[in-house]
Amino acid sequence: MQSDNHVDRHRQAAQRHEEAAERHDKAARTWSKRDDRERAEMERRNAAIERDAAALERDRADLEERRERERGTGAEGLEPPAYGFGDRRSTN
Numbered sequence: 001m002q003s004d005n006h007v008d009r010h011r012q013a014a015q016r017h018e019e020a021a022e023r024h025d026k027a028a029r030t031w032s033k034r035d036d037r038e039r040a041e042m043e044r045r046n047a048a049i050e051r052d053a054a055a056l057e058r059d060r061a062d063l064e065e066r067r068e069r070e071r072g073t074g075a076e077g078l079e080p081p082a083y084g085f086g087d088r089r090s091t092n
Contacts, residue, residue, distance in 0.1 A: 007068075010061035017054035021047040 028043035 007061045007064045010057045010064065014054040014057035014061065017050045017057060021050035021054065024050060 024043045024047035028040045028047065031037075031040035031043060
């Protein structure tokens with residue numbers, strides 16, 4: 001299903017953001033060791049942004065999963081109602 005693909009993509013994006021956050025944390029430690037507080041702080045801020053982005057991607061994946069469960073399997077319930085028995089537009 002298409003939603004499963006969206007879920008996977010969001011989970012993969014979350015993982016990439018987490019990995020980027022780890023790289024920024026490492027850079028922050030490097031700059032701290034070199035006594036460059038401004039660059040270290042910028043790297044810490046970047047790490048926080050990446051973690052927020054990862055959380056957002058996980059939330060999106062969770063939303064897609066929840067919506068998929070609510071719809072059930074297949075496309076039932078997604079089609080517009082057909083005219084027919086009991087409908088004022090019916091020719092029956």
